[in-house]
Amino acid sequence: AQSVTQPDIHITVSEGASLELRCNYSYGATPYLFWYVQSPGQGLQLLLKYFSGDTLVQGIKGFEAEFKRSQSSFNLRKPSVHWSDAAEYFCAVGAGLGSARQLTFGSGTQLTVLP
Amino acid sequence: DTGVSQDPRHKITKRGQNVTFRCDPISEHNRLYWYRQTLGQGPEFLTYFQNEAQLEKSRLLSDRFSAERPKGSFSTLEIQRTEQGDSAMYLCASSFKKGPTAGGYTFGSGTRLTVV
Helix, strand or coil: CCCEEEECCCEEEEEECCCCECCCCEEECCCCEEEEEEECCCCCEEEEEEECCCEEECCCCCCEEEEEEHHHHHEEECCCCCHHHHHEEEEECCCCCCCCCCEECCCEEEEEEEE | CCCCCCEEEEEEEEECCEEEEEEEEECCCEEEEEEEEEECCCEEEEEEEECCCCECCCCCCCCCCEEECCCCCCEEEECCCCHHHHHHHEEEEEECCCCCCCHHHHHHCCEEECCC
């Protein structure tokens, strides 16, 4: 069964600083990987996804993520953080999306942005 | 396209009562999913439908939980004899089965259930 680990429960950065959120996954085959963002009391918004091809994936809001198979990682990055980026971020791995089905999420990283 | 709609947004119920939540997916999407999210955790998969067929159910979905998608459009999730442990955010999502956007789930804003 697949699993996702987000080692950082909470990260604080200053506005304008760079950001990297870590994600490690466990899955036996080629994974489908996602990053979602969730604002308080809201559902999840898809930032980006990786299915195959170029291992550097560009997403919305200036985010990017890099798939590193050798490290089983899919870290999320942003070169310059804005105050509006404060939210909770979830990494997820999906199995067999051509035919199914479910995503397995990490426990999330809460991002605080200081002015 | 108004996105995925969930109703109600909040529900407070007494232990032992039954509750029902509704999800209206994006109209073109043929897949619909239910997830549960407790405080401080990521969402956990409950079940999914392809059109009207319920194709997979998690072990988290006890006998007190039932989900339907009768005409392949909206879905309902019912919890019978609610327990305090059922308190959570219940999220619905929808997606296409195939194509370049396959797997790009669109989530609703969720229904927050509080069992007192």
